[in-house]
Amino acid sequence: MKTWIIANPTSGSAQAKLDRVRDLIAERPFVELKVTTEPGHARVLAAEAADQGIDCVMAAGGDGTIHEVVQGLAVAASPPRLALLPLGTGNDLARTLGISVEPVEALALLDHGVLRPLDLMRVQMDGKTYYGANVSAGGFSGQVNEVMTDEMKSTWGPLAYVRGAVGVLPDLTSYQTSLAWDDGEFERVEALNVVVANGRTCAGGIRVAPEADPSDGLLDVVVVRHGSLLDLASVATRLLAGDYLGCEEVSLRRVRRIRITSEPGMWFNIDGELIGNAPVSFEVVPGAISVLVPPEPVPAGPEPT
Incomplete structure (x- = not known):
């Protein structure tokens, strides 16, 4: 080969x-x-x-x-x-x-290794098309990316994004966000953070979509709604523990396609790379490529370290 x-x-x-x-x-x-x-x-x-x-x-x-x-x-x-x-x-x-x-x-x-189909995310923003293999995050996560420094990443390692979140938490904006699920109409959502996931973790093991399956032909969309600083601190704590999907401020929905608009513009990254804050659409491309993985099946839930 x-x-x-x-x-x-x-x-x-x-x-x-x-x-x-x-x-x-x-x-x-x-x-x-x-x-x-x-x-x-x-x-x-x-x-x-x-x-x-x-x-x-x-x-x-x-x-x-x-x-x-x-x-x-x-x-x-x-x-x-x-x-x-x-x-x-x-x-x-x-x-x-x-x-x-x-x-x-x-x-x-x-x-x-054995071949496994790997879905991709087709992301369209401002007339440009990108592809993502893992996770795209917008809003709060985008703001964290804006304040991240190489020194912070080096010092804090996998906890760097959490450290960055502490720096912006007092200034978080409640975005006026509208989402359209699959082929549905736009609906208003009080979203602070929107995560569109094909994989399960980002930032070195933080389980933002712990039940995601990158070969199921669907995207896991996690929405974190705005709340008090105390509520958001609880979300952050449970995020580190990998069970924040149980928080009242957090919802999960699986879709083939999602469109997102926000005022002010919600910043989005794809696999950690910032792309912009214009209206954006995500669509799953089922089995877009094949990937070599270990022979044992990969269960949902905690990932190996």
């Missing part, structure tokens, strides 16, 4: 692991390492792999690297299968799929 490993040397601890990866693939003549040199390069390489008939593209990096690779694969007429070599700080899609962060185990999936 001819494989390209598309590696981002700036993802998490990637640089320290790349030499080991080179050693591990030295005796694999059909595996070639492609190292990115600038933002967007992984997307270009993934598209080239599809054009050249490469059998498998392994995204080596964090969720941002996977996001770029998916942009290149999603538009290909016959995309290669996807494999993951988690080298980032979050590795959330890998966590949902049960893929080990150990390079030896992740590379072994090239030999012993």
Whole structure:
């Protein structure tokens, strides 16, 4: 199986692991390492792999690297299968799929992994189309992204987004938001935060959609309604515990498509990358690509660490 490993040397601890990866693939003549040199390069390489008939593209990096690779694969007429070599700080899609962060185990999936259909999110905003593999968050989460710094991520690790939330909590805006579910009409929702999820976690293991199944042909949409600071603090605490879906301020709905408008504009990210605050639509693309995963089924609920 001819494989390209598309590696981002700036993802998490990637640089320290790349030499080991080179050693591990030295005796694999059909595996070639492609190292990115600038933002967007992984997307270009993934598209080239599809054009050249490469059998498998392994995204080596964090969720941002996977996001770029998916942009290149999603538009290909016959995309290669996807494999993951988690080298980032979050590795959330890998966590949902049960893929080990150990390079030896992740590379072994090239030999012993099983193919699983992977849905994608087609996201349209301001005339542009994006594809997401894991989670898109808007509103409160978008504000947290705006105040995040590299130093904060480095110091707080998986809790960095929670630390960022503390900084903006007193200034959170109650957005005037309208949602249209599937083909329905728009309805007003007092939403502080909207999470559209294909995977289960973001920000390094925070279970924003703990019951999501990335191959069920549906998107999990979690809405956090505005409440008092005390109520929101409780939501944040239960979010860390992975059971915030039980809060009165939180609702879950599964759909094929959702459209969102908000005043003021609600900022959205896709797989951690900010895209803007214009009206946005999300649509599931069932089984858009195939991904190599461990032979054991991946249960819903707590993910492996």
